[in-house]
Ligand SMILES: Nc1ncnc2c1ncn2[C@@H]1O[C@H](COP(=O)(O)OP(=O)(O)OP(=O)(O)O)[C@@H](O)[C@H]1O
Ligand SMILES: O=C(O)C1=C[C@@H](O)[C@@H](O)[C@H](O)C1
């Protein structure tokens with residue numbers, strides 16, 4: 070990590086494909102660490118007073134991506150935050166750089182076999198998944214894996230509850246924090 074903020078004070082950022090659990094797990098991690106939780110998708114939704122699919126429809130993906138960058142820039146300049154990204158945020162090099170330089174970046178990873186079981190609960194609220202065949206979504210899943218390869222820690226979360234994932238993440242963080250002090 071290339072900044073001078075002590076590791077224990079750095080933000081914790083969750084990245085990974087749509088629906089792996091960044092929001093659910095990030096929220097739990099923030100509660101356990103007594104830190105503020107920021108969900109970039111929720112921030113954008115709140116500003117527009119619309120759901121993400123409505124923003125995509127009304128204003129287009131480009132506007133959404135610009136907003137995404139603005140919020141990431143704002144929050145990565147802070148400390149002690151737990152931040153869940155949208156699944157596509159790391160497509161932007163500038164977002165990737167801001168996150169990796171300022172914060173501890175956790176990649177929440179799943180296998181395609183496990184992820185595809187979630188498609189039904191995700192499709193209505195994730196415009197990027199809509200109007201694509203399962204084969205196209207699978208191709209996107211593997212394409213995106215490459216962009217998430219820029220991270221500090223990776224956790225495979227195929228099995229187990231979001232509570233268990235949060236526990237494991239905190240365990241790993243404690244080890245890292247103690248090792249660096
Ligand atoms: N460990 C888990 N086991 C089972 N279901 C889970 C788990 N984690 C999250 N989910 C469920 O998967 C769905 C998607 O989770 P969530 O919204 O947290 O994903 P996300 O990574 O934030 O997605 P996005 O990139 O679109 O913001 C939710 O319905 C959530 O309840
Ligand atoms: O992976 C993506 O491109 C997206 C993921 C969601 O979190 C939202 O940010 C939006 O639906 C786009």
Ligand SMILES: [Mg+2]
Nearest residue numbers: 091092110153
């Ligand atoms: Mg989310």
